Amino acid sequence: MSRPAQARIRLDHIIANYQLACSLHPAGQALAVVKADAYGHGAVPVAQALAPYAPAFAVACIEEALELRAAGIIQPVLLLEGFFRNDELPVIAEQNFWTAVHRYDQIQALAATRVAEPLHIWLKVDTGMHRLGFALDEVADVSRQLLALPQVGQVTLMTHFANADTRVTPGIDVQTQLTGLTEVAQALGLDMSVANSAALMVHPMAHKQWQRPGIILYGASPLDFDNQTALQLQPAMSLVTEVIATRWVQNGDSVGYGSRFVATKPTRIGTIAMGYADGYPRQAEEGTPVIVNGQRTRLLGRVSMDMMTVDLTDVDGAAVGNAVELWGSQLDANEVAAHCDTISYHLFTGVTRRVPRIYLTS
Template sequence: MKTAVAEVSLSALKHNLLQVKKLAKDSKIMAVCKANGYGHGLIKVAEALSDADAYGVARIEEAFKLRASGISKSILLLEGFFSEEDIPVLSVNNFQTVIHTEQQLAQLEQSNLDIPIKVWLKIDTGMSRLGISINQVEEFLARLKACPNVSDDIVAMTHLACADEIDNEFNHTQIARFTRCVKAHNLSKTSVSNSAAVITNLFYNSTWVRPGIMLYGVSPMQNSSGSENNLIPAMTFKTKIISIKSILTGDKVGYSGTWQAKQDTNLAVIAVGYGDGYPRHAKNGTPVWLNGREVPLVGRVSMDMITVDLGPHSQDKIGDEVILWGNELAIERVAAWCDTIAYELLCQLTTRVEWKYINTD
């Protein structure tokens, strides 16, 4: 009996990329596949998203894995390089880099490269994370344009802090700051939109869009699911029932007895736990999908098992399939019950989980 399985639909990934193309039809698409393809498998994801114009990763190790798998398209290091020793490696492997500090710029100027590197200049418009301030842009641009190690086609980029909140006025503040900066410095190539901005059309005239979570069928917007935006969940996380038992009114379940039965009922023990990456902090009532219905988690999540209340008249059997999230049960709902976000659930599955890739095209 197979227990915890993460089934990834390559067809869903392709479908979701097509939705990005429909929404951002005038922009090039950088498919963000950092963090092991948001937990879906870096190489398989990149291959499925081959119709994207480029790939975005966080670390140089991820870029190496893509190149080693035979992927020749442009790859951008979204956090840039961390050491001057990385700079020749970027040049040789045709990796593009974000520049967001003066230290990076100085190291780039001091390098001696045969092949210049394409640079994306990150401008902080209010998120106060990575990026140079607007009043540094003139100096950075002058130095980048004078540097023989930098190719001519510099892309100006920023990141929106609140794009998942459609009515948040700070989105328009950031966009206005970026737009003024771009116009003041006559920058023709830009990138602003993450998944949320793509869906809400917050910045429609970017040269590049950088979708991430929406490619995996998950909504970047608060209080919504991917299906509401014509996205298909790429991952179905599932397992099996390994035990069924009857309990009486008043019986307590699990470590510390955090749940107590209000009626005589049947429980199923399910083969998944925090050892597989299922969230230990999932609350009583967190839904799982079983035989066409939702049933609630009861008791604490253990390393290898969870327990659900089947109800007093259940007909479920040992070996029946249980879906923890996927098409039948939106991961966004599960994340809400766990006081977290879908991104974290996807990225924290462990190596004990069996991975299966399907393609229905």
């Protein structure tokens, strides 16, 4: 391993963040959401680290669930998008996966399929997100249809919030999305799962039998404001590299593609081994923060495929081989994301496979 670009993953921080999530509603249980390769952190090592603590996991699809089973994860695994083909159902039953159901033809498929064991169905309810799910006035009838099938052993109601992460709601709010759903669940005697990371952090009304923490497991807050829980999160991924060259440019000299940066005074430039092929956003704006040799500095010029350039003018001890952090323990990923017109989820999941994941326990 010669090229210095790495994603260093603190598994102990992920465990601590999961335990923090659980402490927000100790009367309930928390699925550990490890979809999208654990938000870019590596689904198998993350699930293995959390296995002594988490009663169940959640992924997007059966391929992700089977990867966990092959790695020795024995807990139930929820398929958040449900099944796409009818021939997945026998595998779901055999492997003790739980599956979302969000449309009528999936109920028909269940009724027509022989399975080894009755399934735990997570009935998706559309409370205003308008992506997947049954309308609220359909839930009672649909749940009865499901529970009447020998292929179904248990039903849990699930919904997803559109705006739990924002202080000023631009559209439908959490309380509106929950209106009626809790009453329906109680009338039917069904467990509920409605709290994503943001709702778990700031909306106690959403705390039910099952919570679904995702991004907070990885140490990034989904909120557009700080709260006490956000301040306790521990970043799990540090995207790091090194300075591989330095040079001085003079007043009027430009740097990089498109000459986006033009020096207005003598400026020391550092070239670092990190680019958009590693997953660092090409759209990062001029001045995006970077940590070099433990000191805060800034991106200068455009991000290229394999390299980018930073300002070393005021960095003490600046030299080839200096450690560089693009986000992580010294620099909040949310701050970097704001300079890239994106979110921390996008940063984490965008780190490409040519960046080795190095797993640390302390």
